[in-house]
Structure formats: structure tokens, C-alpha cells
Amino acid sequence: MSEAIPVATTPELPADGTPGRPEGLPTSPAPVLELRHVHVVHRTRTGGLFKPGTVHAVNDVDFTIARGETVGIVGESGCGKSTLARVLVGLQHPTDGEVLFHGQPLHYDASTRRTLGRSVSVVFQDPATALNPRMTVRDQLVDPLRVHGIGTPEERGDRVRDLLRLVGLPESALDVLPRQISGGQRQRVAIARALALEPDVIVADEPTSALDVSVRAQVLNLLTDLKDELGLGMVFISHDISTVRYVSDRMAVMYAGRIVETGPADQLFTDPHHEYTRTLLSAVPSLL
Numbered sequence: 001m002s003e004a005i006p007v008a009t010t011p012e013l014p015a016d017g018t019p020g021r022p023e024g025l026p027t028s029p030a031p032v033l034e035l036r037h038v039h040v041v042h043r044t045r046t047g048g049l050f051k052p053g054t055v056h057a058v059n060d061v062d063f064t065i066a067r068g069e070t071v072g073i074v075g076e077s078g079c080g081k082s083t084l085a086r087v088l089v090g091l092q093h094p095t096d097g098e099v100l101f102h103g104q105p106l107h108y109d110a111s112t113r114r115t116l117g118r119s120v121s122v123v124f125q126d127p128a129t130a131l132n133p134r135m136t137v138r139d140q141l142v143d144p145l146r147v148h149g150i151g152t153p154e155e156r157g158d159r160v161r162d163l164l165r166l167v168g169l170p171e172s173a174l175d176v177l178p179r180q181i182s183g184g185q186r187q188r189v190a191i192a193r194a195l196a197l198e199p200d201v202i203v204a205d206e207p208t209s210a211l212d213v214s215v216r217a218q219v220l221n222l223l224t225d226l227k228d229e230l231g232l233g234m235v236f237i238s239h240d241i242s243t244v245r246y247v248s249d250r251m252a253v254m255y256a257g258r259i260v261e262t263g264p265a266d267q268l269f270t271d272p273h274h275e276y277t278r279t280l281l282s283a284v285p286s287l288l
């Protein structure tokens with residue numbers, strides 16, 4: 001919760017934030033981030049799939065994420081999921097289109113990461129590369145607080161202990177280096193770090209793919225529990241449609257840079273409309 005950033009409302013909106021909604025439809029909270037017709041074209045030296053020298057990684061994508069909801073993005077390798085994630089966390093400038101943050105356009109300049117920094121955080125696939133190998137767990141967690149000038153040293157110490165408790169790690173983990181703990185524990189530290197600034201939204205890009213199968217469910221459950229407990233918004237990105245369904249309220253299916261289908265996760269699983277969604281579902285192993 002970044003209390004410094006007011007939630008923008010447009011003057012013509014009624015108090016419940018439901019502009020022009022037909023009666024009877026459920027209301028939804030104002031989005032923290034809203035993408036409108038976003039495109040990202042990467043330039044490559046070797047040529048890409050669509051046009052020599054360019055890859056249209058994100059193609060005309062509309063997307064919203066609000067506090068309290070989990071939106072899953074699923075699609076095969078190379079369909080543009082990570083590029084979209086990088087747009088959401090301010091690391092990738094869209095080639096075209098508009099991104100609104102609490103209703104205000106983002107300009108993707110030098111201050112964008114700092115603007116988003118307290119409100120939108122990210123958990124990457126590989127905690128080994130997300131964490132600094134030379135910093136203790138304590139320092140990894142204090143760092144974002146210090147950079148943003150939050151609290152006294154004593155208050156930061158308390159906050160770090162709270163963060164460890166939130167992600168289910170003992171205080172004895174404070175003084176170890178990332179290589180001295182397991183992959184699952186490292187990902188817990190990365191999640192604690194992502195929570196340090198009390199974000200509105202966490203973007204989790206394949207957060208369990210690099211983990212041992214035996215700890216994947218634990219980390220997934222941790223993420224969903226935290227999201228419920230803290231009322232966060234979560235964008236959960238994976239190539240695995242079953243995992244995405246497990247954690248998501250809404251799902252967006254991506255294919256070749258486009259979102260080809262969106263809907264409530266259960267509905268999309270049981271009644272897919274797009275052929276590509278059906279293809280993804282047909283690849284899910286049945287336990288029966």
C-alpha cells in the first residue's frame with residue numbers, strides 16, 4: 001500500500017468507480033495499472049519471427065490489474081509474457097500504446113521505475129539471479145527500505161523480521177548468503193524483498209519454474225496466501241495453464257504477442273472459446 005499515491009478517479013465516474021456500467025454487472029476496483037493498445041517491437045540483429053530485424057513481442061494488448069485480484073497470463077515460450085511483465089514493472093518502454101498507473105499516463109523515463117517502485121514489484125523466475133550473491137538475507141531485505149528512505153535502522157530491522165515471518169522463514173536465515181539456503185528458501189527471500197515496500201501489485205514471472213517440483217506447491221500457496229492476507233494484486237505469469245488456473249481469478253491467454261482470450265479462470269478452463277486455449281488445455285495431463 002503506497003499511501004503517498006492517491007487513487008485517481010475521473011470526474012464523471014460515480015463514487016463506486018463504475019463508469020457507464022449496465023446495471024447488474026459486478027463492480028471492480030480501480031486498476032493500479034491499465035494497458036491500452038500496448039505494442040512492443042524488439043529490434044534484433046538476426047531477424048525475428050514476423051519481419052526481418054524486428055520481433056513484435058507484444059501486439060495491441062489491453063490489460064488491467066487491481067488490488068485484491070490475481071490475473072494469470074499463460075502462453076507458450078516466446079509469446080511475449082516476459083516482455084509484457086517488463087512493461088508492467090516499468091523496465092520495458094512500449095513502442096506504442098498507453099500505460100496508466102493509478103489513472104495517470106506513465107512516460108517510461110528515468111523516473112518510471114522509481115515511481116512504480118513502491119507500488120509495483122516483481123518476482124522473477126530464478127531467485128539465484130534476482131538476489132545479490134554477496135549480500136546476506138538481512139541486507140537484501142533492508143536495501144529497498146534504505147533506498148526509499150523508509151524507517152530508522154531499528155524500524156527497518158523490525159520490518160525485516162516481519163517480512164521473514166510473512167514468508168515462513170526463521171530469523172536464523174537473516175545472516176546467511178543466498179547460496180547457503182535452498183532454491184525454495186531463496187525464492188521466499190525474493191518474495192519477502194518484493195513485499196518490503198508494501199506494494200499494491202506483485203508481478204510474478206514464472207516464479208516456480210526454476211524450483212524443485214517438491215517445493216513449487218509451497219511457493220504457490222505462499223503467494224496466494226500473501227495476496228489474500230495483504231490484499232495485493234498479483235499478475236501471475238506461466239507457460240503452465242494448470243498452475244495459472246490454480247492461482248488466478250482471471251486469466252489471459254497469450255499467443256504470438258496477442259491476448260487471444262480472457263475470462264474468469266474456471267470458465268476459461270471449462271469453456272474455452274479460442275482454438276489456442278483449447279490446444280493448451282489438451283496438453284494438460286489428466287489424472288483420471
Ligand SMILES: Nc1ncnc2c1ncn2[C@@H]1O[C@H](COP(=O)(O)OP(=O)(O)OP(=O)(O)O)[C@@H](O)[C@H]1O
Pocket residue numbers: 042043044049055057075076077078079080081082083084239
Ligand atoms: N531484448 C530483446 N531483444 C530482441 N528480442 C527479444 C528481446 N526480448 C524478447 N525478445 C523476443 O521477443 C519474443 C517474446 O519474448 P518473451 O521473452 O517476452 O516471451 P516469453 O513468452 O516470456 O518466453 P519465455 O517463456 O521463453 O520466457 C521472443 O521472440 C523473443 O525472442
